[in-house]
Amino acid sequence: MKLILREDVEKLGDSGDIVEVRAGYGRNYLIPQGKAMMATDGALKQLERMKEQAERRAELTIEAAQDMAERLETTSVTISVSVGEDERIHGSVTNQDVAEALEERDITIDKRKISLDQDIKTLGEYTATVNLIGEIKPQIKVWVVKK
Template sequence: MKLILREDVNKLGDAGDMVEVRAGYGRNYLIPQGKAMMATEGALKQLERMKEKAERRAELTIEAAQDMAERLETTSVTISVSVGEDERIHGSVTNQDVADALDERDITIDKRKISLDQDIKTLGEYTATINLVGEIKPQIKVWVVKQ
């Protein structure tokens, strides 16, 4: 039985692939779960249209990410923290703190996309990398200062 996968199926294929499976597996699991559809002429044409739309959306996403990357490259954030003896921070500065500081500058970035190059436990200048889309990973300066 020939099917077109609508979504990634483990050990079978990726979304958009045409696969050959046993009739029972396709009829009783893949099709009812919405993971695949029969490979008819109409379905193949629909698949081509869906791929074209996905490519156009991906191009727009990459363009927006490049614009955001240019904006982020020129941005630095300052985070003020309370310190104890020897200028050591109580706790540490996290990616959530960096996301909050960016949000104050009207730049909304999910904290899971921010990675700090090292643990921030003292005052100083650090670098954070933002994972936007694919290989677009701008870096921002993070200044940690005394409150």
């Protein structure tokens, strides 16, 4: 039985794949669960249209990510912290702090996409990397200064 997967199915395939399965597995599990549909001529044409639309959306997303990367490459943020002896920070500067500093500059980035190259526990200049999409990973300068 030939089916088109509507969602990723473990050990079978990804969404949009055309797979060959046993009739009982397809008829009794995949189709009733909404995980697959019959691979008819109309469904195959619809799948092609959906793939084309997804590719166009992905291109737009990549273009937006490249624009954001250019904007981030030219951005540096300053984070003010309280310090103790030897200019050491109370605690450390985290990716959350960098995300909040970017938010003040009207740039919204999820804190989970920001990675610091090293632990920030002293004053100075550091680099943070933002994982946007795929290989697009701009770096931001982070200045840590005394309050």
